[in-house]
Amino acid sequence: MTQALPPEQARAEEAAAMDRVLNATQRVKSAFTSLQTQFPPQGEGRPSQFALQTFDAALQELEDAQAAFDELLNDLLDGNR
Numbered sequence: 001m002t003q004a005l006p007p008e009q010a011r012a013e014e015a016a017a018m019d020r021v022l023n024a025t026q027r028v029k030s031a032f033t034s035l036q037t038q039f040p041p042q043g044e045g046r047p048s049q050f051a052l053q054t055f056d057a058a059l060q061e062l063e064d065a066q067a068a069f070d071e072l073l074n075d076l077l078d079g080n081r
Helices: 007-036 049-077
Strands: none
Touching: 007 049
């Protein structure tokens, strides 16, 4: 069991974790939009390696951000925050 944080610090950490999830979601959306342009009718259906890697990295960051936020919420529900 971790020691409870002062309420102001706990709220700041919660807000930062939510911001991370929102920013990661926006990066996934942006990377997906970019990737879509490489498929018909605009593109030839052969996405660049860079576009695929960018999309993959954005998805990974979103997954990591969600996991960190879930951990924070679990701590909150368990009374550890």
